[in-house]
Amino acid sequence: MKITKVEAIEVLDSRGNPTIEVDLTLEDRAHACAMVPSGASTGEREATELRDEDKSRYGGNGVLKAVENVNGLIAKEITGRCFINQRELDSLMIDLDGTPNKSKLGANAILAVSMAYARAKAISMGLPLYQYLGGSNAHILPVPCMNVINGGRHADNNIDFQEFMIAPHNAPTFKEAIRIGEEVFHSLKSVLNIKGYSTGVGDEGGFAPNLKSNEEAVEVILEAITKAGYNPDTDISICLDPATSELWDNGKYKLSKSTGKILSSDEMIKLWENWIKQYPIVLLEDGLAENDWIGWQALTKELGSKIELVGDDLFCTNKKILQEGINKGVANSILIKLNQIGTVTETLETMEIARNNGYNCFVSHRSGETVDTFIADLTVGLNAGHLKTGSGCRGERIEKFNQFLRIEYQLKGSSVFAGKKTFKHVR
Structure with a gap:
């Protein structure tokens, strides 16, 4: 035509x-x-x-x-x-x-x-868009990784790390997973209210309170999960995007919004190692900065067998940069953002290279979003298994969730919810 x-x-x-x-x-x-x-x-x-x-x-x-x-x-x-x-x-x-x-x-x-x-x-x-993009085998509904606490450049608060997400993976369907996620989101609002914290939201719909520490962001989320009637780890795990390229300063990491501490790459790796031992974290995106390739190799060697390590700024949905990372043994997953590379074809090519080399694909929105639902169809079309598109509120975020609900309804009994299989290290 x-x-x-x-x-x-x-x-x-x-x-x-x-x-x-x-x-x-x-x-x-x-x-x-x-x-x-x-x-x-x-x-x-x-x-x-x-x-x-x-x-x-x-x-x-x-x-x-x-x-x-x-x-x-x-x-x-x-x-x-x-x-x-x-x-x-x-x-x-x-x-x-x-x-x-x-x-x-x-x-x-x-x-x-x-x-x-x-x-x-x-x-x-x-054809529905997801079948045009992925063919007749497009059938997997993803785990919605919901960004319930915002920090970093996405909020005017004292939290250094950008995104604290919940992954409701222990559900039979996407419909049930998003229900669970929303219940925890509203439970978290109650927990923050009781503690006297602000419940205003950041760019992606997550709460943006001033907390006592970065660690407290995880702790109030775990409290909210329990209060909502679910079990941390077995029902819902934690995913993080600290966006550490924003903390990178002359070869070090500066926690300027909280303690002001300056950490080396090894100290940042140790921080994540301790967090993973302490909390039910299954995914870490941009755990180190985009230019810290030596640090990334060490991070992957230390934690790559324990959790999903996602490269966002590191790879920029670029197949050439991804191949460089594969060759160097860096990360084990790639964040997929259409506008990082600029065409549908190049996005699909990058996802294919990732899959062929055993890397996961974690589809993502941007902080300045629209009501366009293309990434929902892309996620199902390529059976990506998980995505992030914001928190439990704001229309431009919820519209993606609604599109998944429509797709699941259209596929009826032929769809599968990705669930725990998405994350290799859910305990």
């Missing part, structure tokens, strides 16, 4: 910052749109999110240049053309950009077109 129309406009993300939305139509009138998110904690090697830098509009964060790149150069090249598959369209846009990081057209412009085309093709073929 030829593309008959592609058009972009500037819209807003969950933080009230501009982002791009693309509408795309095929000649059979199949029509779809897509919106791209934006991150606050970003890796140095992410594809370029093109911003206008015009301080008179949105503090320089406008995306009119990206919009014009879609409505101008990209539309001129793809309108009236028929593409054999997703790869052909994405490859054309990559070549049209011609830079290694999509800095000419903007990864936000390219990705919005890529996602909209995938949706339109799925509609044209009479």
